[in-house]
Amino acid sequence: MARKTISYRDAGVDITANDEMVDRIRTAVHGTYGPRVLPSHGGFAGLFRLDYDEKLFERNYRRPVLVACTDGVGSKVLVAAQAGRLDTVGIDLVAMSVNDLLTVGAEPLLFLDYVALHKLEPAKVAEIVEGVARGCRMAGCALLGGETAEMPDVYAPTHFDLAGFAVGVAERSRLMDPRRVQPGDVLLGLASDGIHSNGYALARRLFFEVARHKLDDHVEALGETLVEALLRPTRIYVRPVLAALRHYRRKRVVTSMAHITGGGLEGNVPRMLPANCDAVVRRGSWTIPPVFEYMQSLGVEEEEMYRVFNMGIGYVLAVRRAFAKSITRRLEKLGERVFSIGVVRRGSGQFRWA
Numbered sequence: 003m004a005r006k007t008i009s010y011r012d013a014g015v016d017i018t019a020n021d022e023m024v025d026r027i028r029t030a031v032h033g034t035y036g037p038r039v040l041p042s043h044g045g046f047a048g049l050f051r052l053d054y055d056e057k058l059f060e061r062n063y064r065r066p067v068l069v070a071c072t073d074g075v076g077s078k079v080l081v082a083a084q085a086g087r088l089d090t091v092g093i094d095l096v097a098m099s100v101n102d103l104l105t106v107g108a109e110p111l112l113f114l115d116y117v118a119l120h121k122l123e124p125a126k127v128a129e130i131v132e133g134v135a136r137g138c139r140m141a142g143c144a145l146l147g148g149e150t151a152e153m154p155d156v157y158a159p160t161h162f163d164l165a166g167f168a169v170g171v172a173e174r175s176r177l178m179d180p181r182r183v184q185p186g187d188v189l190l191g192l193a194s195d196g197i198h199s200n201g202y203a204l205a206r207r208l209f210f211e212v213a214r215h216k217l218d219d220h221v222e223a224l225g226e227t228l229v230e231a232l233l234r235p236t237r238i239y240v241r242p243v244l245a246a247l248r249h250y251r252r253k254r255v256v257t258s259m260a261h262i263t264g265g266g267l268e269g270n271v272p273r274m275l276p277a278n279c280d281a282v283v284r285r286g287s288w289t290i291p292p293v294f295e296y297m298q299s300l301g302v303e304e305e306e307m308y309r310v311f312n313m314g315i316g317y318v319l320a321v322r323r324a325f326a327k328s329i330t331r332r333l334e335k336l337g338e339r340v341f342s343i344g345v346v347r348r349g350s351g352q353f354r355w356a
Contacts, residue, residue: 048146092133108170194316242336280349
């Protein structure tokens with residue numbers, strides 16, 4: 003009697019589905035390419051020219067420094083899977099890394115994604131990657147490649163996870179350095195678009211277990227459905243901030259920056275300070291989005307809210323006082339909502355409330 007054969011598909015992995023997925027995402031991925039991406043037909047890695055001497059390229063770097071970082075989206079992917087809406091978390095994935103690159107003054111060059119899931123369904127993965135490509139276009143970088151891992155023994159049906167890897171470049175003489183921050187510098191906060199991609203373990207517990215909401219509920223306190231509030235993507239600050247930095251070709255009026263992610267203002271602002279300065283931030287100096295006020299009303303202490311969430315400020319710049327108004331006007335013209343949220347004082351590298 004012939005022994006029954008077992009295929010990879012029988013074990014839960016479909017190689018042909020990956021080929022279909024690659025075909026589906028090709029247009030979205032290629033739409034992020036600029037003149038620095040080199041063709042690599044069927045290659046195992048992407049190719050990118052760091053710099054070159056052509057008129058088409060506007061910013062030759064004299065002493066280029068490569069900057070790299072990686073991040074994920076966290077348990078926000080569970081909300082996306084539950085809602086069956088996969089078109090926004092790819093933007094979150096890009097935002098989490100490129101906003102981090104931006105804090106040192108780097109221009110994002112390229113991005114790689116990693117999608118791991120129970121079963122490779124080409125249409126669904128294509129929806130995720132199209133979101134990643136959209137985020138890359140927003141940040142001005144190329145989606146140079148990625149990896150999709152089908153692991154039915156690791157992930158439950160419908161579940162997936164995302165990771166992203168970004169590489170950028172900065173002129174060495176223009177790198178941000180917290181040691182340049184001085185007492186008297188003004189702290190400018192750029193508004194967030196909501197929860198962004200941090201604190202979702204607490205947010206999900208509050209909305210689904212405490213308030214017992216369903217994703218399609220219209221929540222009066224939010225002025226929108228819960229799924230709209232929870233899946234609004236992380237704001238990408240790259241283009242306006244880089245434009246503001248490049249406006250001052252000689253003067254370095256922005257002294258340091260911070261991306262406000264897990265840990266909130268209290269956990270991230272000290273990372274942009276020197277050891278002899280404190281950040282003194284004024285409560286009430288910016289508009290807190292309704293989603294945070296509602297979550298607090300469900301039973302979270304105010305201090306805990308500020309430790310977990312961005313509370314309406316997604317990015318912070320330390321700016322020389324004489325240029326604070328001009329930087330504010332420039333960022334506002336570029337579409338940002340800007341608040342003067344505090345000042346730098348002599349201290350010991352701490353965050354303080356005014």
